[in-house]
Amino acid sequence: MQPSKTLSIDAMGGDDAPRIVIDGVAEFLAARPSMSVLLHGNETLLRPMMAGRADLQSRATIVHAEGKITSDMKPSQALRRGKGSSMWNAVEAVKDGRAGACVSAGNTGALMAISMLVLRKMDGVHRPARTAVWPTLRGRTAVLDVGANVEADAEQLVTFAIMGEAFARATLGLPRPSVGLLNIGSEEMKGHEEVREAHELLRASAIDIDYRGFVEGDDISAGVVDVVVTDGFTGNVALKTGEGVARMLASHMREAFTESLMSKAGAVLAMNGLKRLKSLMDPSNVNGGVLLGLGGISVKSHGGADARGFARACEMAADLAASDFQGEIAANLARIGTGGVAAE
Amino acid sequence: MQPSKTLSIDAMGGDDAPRIVIDGVAEFLAARPSMSVLLHGNETLLRPMMAGRADLQSRATIVHAEGKITSDMKPSQALRRGKGSSMWNAVEAVKDGRAGACVSAGNTGALMAISMLVLRKMDGVHRPARTAVWPTLRGRTAVLDVGANVEADAEQLVTFAIMGEAFARATLGLPRPSVGLLNIGSEEMKGHEEVREAHELLRASAIDIDYRGFVEGDDISAGVVDVVVTDGFTGNVALKTGEGVARMLASHMREAFTESLMSKAGAVLAMNGLKRLKSLMDPSNVNGGVLLGLGGISVKSHGGADARGFARACEMAADLAASDFQGEIAANLARIGTGGVAAE
Numbered sequence: 001m002q003p004s005k006t007l008s009i010d011a012m013g014g015d016d017a018p019r020i021v022i023d024g025v026a027e028f029l030a031a032r033p034s035m036s037v038l039l040h041g042n043e044t045l046l047r048p049m050m051a052g053r054a055d056l057q058s059r060a061t062i063v064h065a066e067g068k069i070t071s072d073m074k075p076s077q078a079l080r081r082g083k084g085s086s087m088w089n090a091v092e093a094v095k096d097g098r099a100g101a102c103v104s105a106g107n108t109g110a111l112m113a114i115s116m117l118v119l120r121k122m123d124g125v126h127r128p129a130r131t132a133v134w135p136t137l138r139g140r141t142a143v144l145d146v147g148a149n150v151e152a153d154a155e156q157l158v159t160f161a162i163m164g165e166a167f168a169r170a171t172l173g174l175p176r177p178s179v180g181l182l183n184i185g186s187e188e189m190k191g192h193e194e195v196r197e198a199h200e201l202l203r204a205s206a207i208d209i210d211y212r213g214f215v216e217g218d219d220i221s222a223g224v225v226d227v228v229v230t231d232g233f234t235g236n237v238a239l240k241t242g243e244g245v246a247r248m249l250a251s252h253m254r255e256a257f258t259e260s261l262m263s264k265a266g267a268v269l270a271m272n273g274l275k276r277l278k279s280l281m282d283p284s285n286v287n288g289g290v291l292l293g294l295g296g297i298s299v300k301s302h303g304g305a306d307a308r309g310f311a312r313a314c315e316m317a318a319d320l321a322a323s324d325f326q327g328e329i330a331a332n333l334a335r336i337g338t339g340g341v342a343a344e
Numbered sequence: 345m346q347p348s349k350t351l352s353i354d355a356m357g358g359d360d361a362p363r364i365v366i367d368g369v370a371e372f373l374a375a376r377p378s379m380s381v382l383l384h385g386n387e388t389l390l391r392p393m394m395a396g397r398a399d400l401q402s403r404a405t406i407v408h409a410e411g412k413i414t415s416d417m418k419p420s421q422a423l424r425r426g427k428g429s430s431m432w433n434a435v436e437a438v439k440d441g442r443a444g445a446c447v448s449a450g451n452t453g454a455l456m457a458i459s460m461l462v463l464r465k466m467d468g469v470h471r472p473a474r475t476a477v478w479p480t481l482r483g484r485t486a487v488l489d490v491g492a493n494v495e496a497d498a499e500q501l502v503t504f505a506i507m508g509e510a511f512a513r514a515t516l517g518l519p520r521p522s523v524g525l526l527n528i529g530s531e532e533m534k535g536h537e538e539v540r541e542a543h544e545l546l547r548a549s550a551i552d553i554d555y556r557g558f559v560e561g562d563d564i565s566a567g568v569v570d571v572v573v574t575d576g577f578t579g580n581v582a583l584k585t586g587e588g589v590a591r592m593l594a595s596h597m598r599e600a601f602t603e604s605l606m607s608k609a610g611a612v613l614a615m616n617g618l619k620r621l622k623s624l625m626d627p628s629n630v631n632g633g634v635l636l637g638l639g640g641i642s643v644k645s646h647g648g649a650d651a652r653g654f655a656r657a658c659e660m661a662a663d664l665a666a667s668d669f670q671g672e673i674a675a676n677l678a679r680i681g682t683g684g685v686a687a688e
Contacts, residue, residue: 137592147528150536184491184580192494192577217584221592230581233536236528237578238585240561245586248481248565249593256617266613273600273607 004321005034007314008099010090011041012068013106014303014310018042021105022049022056024301024310028318029055031311035318038093040065040086065089069110071303078110079117087111091118094296100321101297103313108289108300112148115291115298122326124333127152128293129160130232130300131167132239133316136223142168142177143220143228146289147236154197157181157229161202162332163292164227165209170325171316177226180215182234194231207335290320292329297321348665349378351658352443354434355385356412357450358647358654362386365449366393366400368645368654372662373399375655379662382437384409384430409433413454415647422454423461431455435462438640444665445641447657452633452644456492459635459642466670468677471496472637473504474576474644475511476583477660480567486512486521487564487572490633491580498541501525501573505546506676507636508571509553514669515660521570524559526578538575551679634664636673641665 009025011018018041025037036059039046043064050056067085069078082088087110090102095118104111112128121128129145144164145152152160161179168177181199183191191214202211212225217238220228230238257267257274267274289300297320301313353369355362362385369381380403383390387408394400411429413422426432431454434446439462448455456472465472473489488508489496496504505523512521525543527535535558546555556569561582564572574582601611601618611618633644641664645657 135592137595150528182581184494184577184584217581217586218588218591220585221588233528234578234581237526237561237574237582240528241564241582242561242585242589244562244565245589246593247562248479249590251481252620253597256620257614259617263614263617266610266615269610269613270601270607271610273603276596276600 003097004100006036006038006099007317007321008038008090008093008102009040009314010087010102010104010106010111011039011046012065012086013104013111014301014305015105017105018045018049020305020307021310022046023307024305024314025060026053026056027307027311028314029059031315032318035059036061037314038063038090038099040089040093042066042068042086063089063093069107069114071107073107073110075109075113078107079113082110082114088114088118091115091296091298094298095119101299101317103299103301103310103317105301105303105305105310105313108147108303111298111300112291115294115296119294119296119298122293122295122330122333124330124336125159125163125293127156127159128291129163130235130289131164131292132235132289133172134220134239134242136221138223140172141220141223141226141228142172143230143235143239144292145230145232145235146239147232148291149232151233152194152231154194154201157194157198157231158201158205158336159293159333161198161209161211161227161229162207162336163329164229166325166328166332167290167292168226170323170328171319172226174226176210178210178212179227179229180212180219180225182220182228182230182238183214183216185214185216198229205336207332209332290316295326297326347441348444350380350382350443351661351665352382352434352437352446353384353658354431354446354448354450354455355383355390356409356430357448357455358645358649359449361449362389362393364649364651365654366390367651368649368658369404370397370400371651371655372658373403375659376662379403380405381658382407382434382443384433384437386410386412386430407433407437413451413458415451417451417454419453419457422451423457426454426458432458432462435459435640435642438642439463445643445661447643447645447654447661449645449647449649449654449657452491452647455642455644456635459638459640463638463640463642466637466639466674466677468674468680469503469507469637471500471503472635473507474579474633475508475636476579476633477516478564478583478586480565482567484516485564485567485570485572486516487574487579487583488636489574489576489579490583491576492635493576495577496538496575498538498545501538501542501575502545502549502680503637503677505542505553505555505571505573506551506680507673508573510669510672510676511634511636512570514667514672515663516570518570520554522554522556523571523573524556524563524569526564526572526574526582527558527560529558529560542573549680551676553676634660639670641670
């Protein structure tokens with residue numbers, strides 16, 4: 001198997017693992033006939049799930065793992081006791097060059113910690129960042145950090161901007177993505193000191209990024225910029241708040257179309273548009289958080305995503321494995337490094 | 345005019361003032377036949393707008409103001425040059441007892457600064473907080489701070505919790521509102537130091553609040569608690585992000601129901617449910633930010649809200665003026681004060 005054509009999957013991570021994971025992998029393999037996967041997990045559980053499924057039989061290889069990282073494990077515990085677990089093995093296969101990227105729907109903190117230890121950080125990156133891709137009115141926007149770190153200083157925010165820009169170039173099909181810094185007012189007087197300082201650094205910086213200045217929360221869904229940069233606390237709250245609003249509106253929409261015979265008939269007539277809307281309201285569709293800034297590709301799938309959501313995360317991992325976005329980031333960081341911004 | 349039955353309106357604040365403001369006030373007066381308003385602003389502009397409108401003619405009194413606070417004015421400029429402006433006069437009428445509450449859709453920072461200077465802070469409150477009311481799956485939830493401050497330490501977060509709880513009791517019709525602290529994980533190890541410290545203070549505190557611990561971004565729309573407490577930066581980003589998602593989905597919904605004759609027919613059949621959904625997606629409906637922690641009631645309406653949104657903000661101001669929520673907060677703060685939490 002060619003590493004760039006192979007994904008390394010943690011089959012045991014996520015709320016409904018391994019069932020959802022296996023279903024998601026099957027969906028992914030059906031969509032990508034040239035790809036293979038390594039399935040890390042309990043063979044006794046996994047083997048029966050592959051029965052009678054041709055894609056899985058021919059292109060998935062079970063790599064037995066005894067251990068499992070549970071969702072309540074702290075990162076430090078995962079590092080101490082995680083060796084030999086399905087998650088650890090999934091990450092290690094990337095390090096060893098057996099796969100181009102790994103995907104896990106398990107414990108985020110543990111995946112972050114194990115990925116950092118095993119894959120190491122890239123030169124010039126002090127803190128990796130988790131990136132989420134949002135649907136917007138104009139297309140898609142990458143938002144980072146959405147929870148890998150609790151805080152970020154100005155230099156880390158600048159590094160996030162560079163990583164996010166390279167990510168958008170590699171995965172969103174944008175030749176020159178625009179970048180904005182999340183703030184609470186477009187006037188320069190507002191916002192955290194770190195945000196204002198990062199703003200000055202990005203404006204003054206010699207690196208060739210299409211930096212557009214401050215954006216606000218509602219600019220994310222409006223698609224005002226292609227990359228939105230923020231600290232992990234704010235980004236995580238924004239991501240989850242947006243998911244919550246979409247879920248609430250989807251629930252009200254279901255009600256609106258089932259309350260009477262007339263409304264049900266209306267739903268049938270408007271079926272096509274409603275299907276598209278439903279998919280936009282489904283958090284599974286924005287699934288796939290990439291930990292940027294590591295020496296290999298590690299993708300976090302939403303723990304509560306369904307099979308389709310997991311398949312999406314696999315597709316993103318496959319796209320990244322096929323691209324040179326790691327090289328892009330390295331080149332940009334090197335360019336910054338000479339400007340002294342990334343120095344610690 | 346009875347002060348508690350009178351609102352003091354900044355007629356010149358907001359994107360489309362004074363037109364939107366006057367239309368909003370007219371809507372408010374029609375809905376609340378026992379209320380009156382003071383309209384602070386340029387008489388030459390305002391007088392013609394009242395022509396032929398019975399409610400405005402009989403229950404609105406123009407109080408001429410020459411000056412105007414512009415949207416690009418810094419708070420410090422507003423304090424220096426704002427005296428005699430429509431916003432300043434609107435706030436002063438509350439201070440002087442001529443009105444029970446004031447409403448402005450103008451410059452938030454300026455309203456905050458002027459309200460603090462004129463109405464003063466309540467005893468025990470170091471920083472007032474801006475509160476927004478969100479529609480949720482279960483009803484409504486108050487979120488604070490949504491942007492009055494950029495940061496909040498643990499003690500300020502505790503004060504926000506107390507103020508938010510009193511606010512929810514006074515305006516949401518809840519005898520015992522539940523309170524949550526916004527964080528990025530429900531495990532106690534996660535989150536900012538300030539958030540974790542506030543969590544300990546609220547758990548240990550002698551005050552009688554139904555504190556439920558940490559909540560995440562998606563819990564806001566789910567209505568998991570009645571009051572969500574956070575710092576002003578995070579709260580503002582969450583609020584605007586949620587608005588942005590709702591706006592994006594509303595736009596896609598319009599598309600879905602206009603793309604074909606069939607879908608248009610479907611929209612007609614499902615009209616009732618869709619109308620309700622549309623109103624849920626309209627940020628004007630969550631309008632009305634109250635600055636809690638002052639010696640009087642000052643309500644901020646969204647600068648971009650329509651007449652209906654401004655009317656909502658007026659209704660909230662009227663409800664607050666009729667309630668004793670200032671007294672409730674004072675009582676709670678006094679209770680905490682003895683525990684030493686609010687000491688600076």
